Amino acid sequence: MLLLDRKTPKSILILEALLRRLDSNDRDFSYFQDYLTRLKFGHEGEHRVDREWFEMPYLNEHFLFFNYEIENELGFSHQIDTLLLTKHFLLILEVKNIAGRIDYDEQKHQLIRTRPTGTEDTLTNPFDQLHRHEELFHRILSKWKFSLPIEKAVVMANPATIIGNVPKSPPIFHASGLRSFIKKCLVRHESQLTTGQLDKLAKQLLSRAVSRNFDLNISVDRIRKGVLCEKCNYAVAMTYGRGIWTCPKCGFESRDALLRALDDYRLLISERITNREFREFFNVDSGDAAQKILTRLNLVAVGNNRGRYYIIPDNLLSR
Secondary structure, eight states: OOEOOOOOOOOHHHHHHHHHHHOOSSHHHHHHHHHHHHHHHHHHHHHHHHHGGGGGGGGGGGHHHHHHEEOTTTSSSEEEEEEESSSSOOOEEEEEEOSSSSEETTTEEEEEEEEETOOEEOOOOOOHHHHHHHHHHHHHHHHOOOOEEEEEEEEOOOOEEEOOOOSSSEEEEEEHHHHHHHHHHHHHHHOOHHHHHHHHHHHEEEEEEOOOOOOOOOOGGGHHHHHHHHTTOOBBBOOOETTEEOTTTOEEEESSSSHHHHHHHHHOOOOOOOOHHHHHTOOOOHHHHHHHHHHTOEEOOOOOEOOEEEOOOGGGOOO
């Protein structure tokens, strides 16, 4: 049973919004562009591995947590790509989508990637990450009085990745080997939990899940204002009149272009917006016109008169 779905990470949504509104000549534009590319590449790899779970009928009763995040006793985050809970064991998976060859220097705790071009670079060490996660779950299970073995592994989502010199433990293998690995784990461990205990543990783990804020720490002054024209690749601000947004460059007209812009505002600035803030950011001259637009959107209003603000929902684009 899937308890936590793998949704598009908020970090990706925020970076997409930022790149729509950051001037292409901004000093950090290329950095954020590369950052987004890396995040999307990793997310695609996780989805590729997720498909393997649908061909494991022998798992029987189990719970899957995708993009599971939990805080330890000191408030530090543990981000886990995939967490599998069964009656036999708890599995922590670190998913990597890497092009090229990887080798690991155990003495230096360094993961080295050699690209097809021959150039080398270092990547985040997944083995130390797994050990850190394992120690946390040992403490959690002990505190909650559950006796359950913990398994861990690194899964390579890119079938072209060459796995070179790596440690035997924790195991590292391609996504195609996940089913075989799970079978071996089921054979290695006898059932430890009853159905009731399994359900209870799953609920407790779900209750501990958190969602970390993703802060780019970028000045609002660097974010371009307005409802931007998608036909012009968000390079031109549209004008508003009689309920329609119009691009002064290409002539594109839309009643719904505001929705994307308002969602950008939610992601980059705040989920709250006042009438004055709406007028200033979206270049609407009239307070009455702004009021009509906000009312037409059916946003939840909080407060009265000058203290009133509106809540921008995270499902605005799917309404």
